Amino acid sequence: MTTAATERTPARTARKEAKAGKQASLAAEVSGRKIFTAANADRHELYQLSVQNVEAEIDFVDEAFEELKGRKATKLREDFCGTGNTSCEWVRRRETNTAVGLDIDGPTLEWGQVHNVAPLTAEQQARVTLHNRDVMTPGDATGADIVLAMNFSYWLFKQRADLIAYFRAVHETLGDDGVFFLDHYGGSESMEETTDKRPIEGCEEHGPFTYIWDQHEFNPITGEMECRIHFKFADKTRMKDAFVYHWRLWGLAEIQDCLTEAGFSKVTVFWEGDELDEDGDETGEGNGEFTATEEGTADPAFVCYIGAEK
Ligand SMILES: C[S@@+](CC[C@H](N)C(=O)[O-])C[C@H]1O[C@@H](n2cnc3c(N)ncnc32)[C@H](O)[C@@H]1O
Structure with a gap:
């Protein structure tokens, strides 16, 4: 029929x-x-192409660290590093830079070793190490100028006590004059099922x-x-x-409170500026420039950075 x-x-x-x-x-x-197809595409490659912008991320943390501390950072630790893409960008940036990445997913770390670490020069490879390690027990991954927890990875801690315990673990193992950088997503649209x-x-x-x-x-x-x-x-x-x-979708104010409670001496929020049109009017689109401020705008969806100083 x-x-x-x-x-x-x-x-x-x-x-x-x-x-x-x-x-x-x-x-x-x-x-x-x-063309990419479901059969030939690799999910980690697609993630790196669509979610991450490691050049912009390193531009931000490098400049923000210098603004806060008056010197250049050299030692970076990337918590929840996944494929270690950001760590690799850090060692490419300057000959004096070193990076350590921590993640508990063996196959993802292995993918990063093959696709991100191996293509670096031998000299750059010697300055980056990816460890299969829980961020709660960083072991010898101590003394970094910068610790990163990006792409909202720390939201996997759903209880306040667990989140503060992680922040304390970062505080204890960060270098004396170090800064912990995190990103944050908020606004009314972050609560929508969409x-x-x-x-x-x-x-x-x-x-x-x-x-x-x-x-x-x-x-x-x-x-x-x-x-x-x-x-x-x-x-x-x-x-x-x-x-x-x-x-857990955490509130931005609550995260700042938790960082302070965990022992960080100063917490700064970096808010994104607005793209202007040819008449100089705000378009409502972010311009990729993040500056330290205590006053944000009530955007329906925003991503900002937080810098917590030891
Ligand atoms: C959202 S991905 C973040 C990847 C990368 N940081 C980025 O910016 O795109 C979260 C990663 O955290 C890792 N992870 C989850 N719990 C962890 C833990 N307790 N310690 C270390 N890594 C963990 C996962 O294996 C996963 O690779």
């Missing part, structure tokens, strides 16, 4: 997807790049793809949230739940 309804289902969809895939391959071939799609340019070998940020579940009573990352490709294939996070 062939009805309009059955014809609309798998066969027609498959033909449509094949056509779309062919068009996407042709477009990528024209630009000299292959998805946000963003086109990503791709890389030298592979063409564009779509990054999907899925604020899947939020419980306003406990602040617990589940966020997921999915990817969609030009041939219409998808990588669903490439990353899943179980977090």
Whole structure:
């Protein structure tokens, strides 16, 4: 039996997807790049291309540290380092820089060793070490000028006592004149169950793809949230739940209180400036410049940095 309804289902969809895939391959071939597909894409590579901007992150922490301390930092520790991408950018930045990354996920660290550490020069490789280690027990990873906890990783601590215990562990092991930098996400939209799609340019070998940020579940009573990352490709294939996070959505004021309670002497929030249009009016889009301030704006969604001095 062939009805309009059955014809609309798998066969027609498959033909449509094949056509779309062919068009996407042709477009990528024209630009000299292959297309990413669910079959050939690597989730860590997609994450690095869509979520991270390690150059901008290191620009910020390098400048903010100098602003706070009046000197350049050399020793960096990257907590929750994942693939160690940020640590590698730090050692590329200056010959005097050293980095140590801590993470408890063996396969992710191994991926970072192969794809991020190995391509560095031998001299740079000698200045970066990735450890399979819990951030609560950093061992000999002490005395850093800068400790980083980026991409909201510290939100995996859902109880105030556990969060403060982590902040205390950082405080104890940070260098005497060191700064702990964290990022933070807030605003009314951070509490919505919603998805946000963003086109990503791709890389030298592979063409564009779509990054999907899925604020899947939020419980306003406990602040617990589940966020997921999915990817969609030009041939219409998808990588669903490439990353899943179980977090507590902490308030920015509460984080500052916890840092102070953990022993940090001074906590500074760095707020992003507004992009201006040609008439000099604010566009509502961030300009990538973060400055120390005590007054933010009631943006529906914002990302800011926090610097906590020992
Ligand atoms: C959101 S990813 C952050 C990756 C990277 N920091 C970034 O900026 O994109 C969180 C990472 O934290 C790691 N992780 C979770 N609990 C940890 C712990 N107790 N100690 C060290 N790493 C941990 C996970 O394995 C994962 O790689």
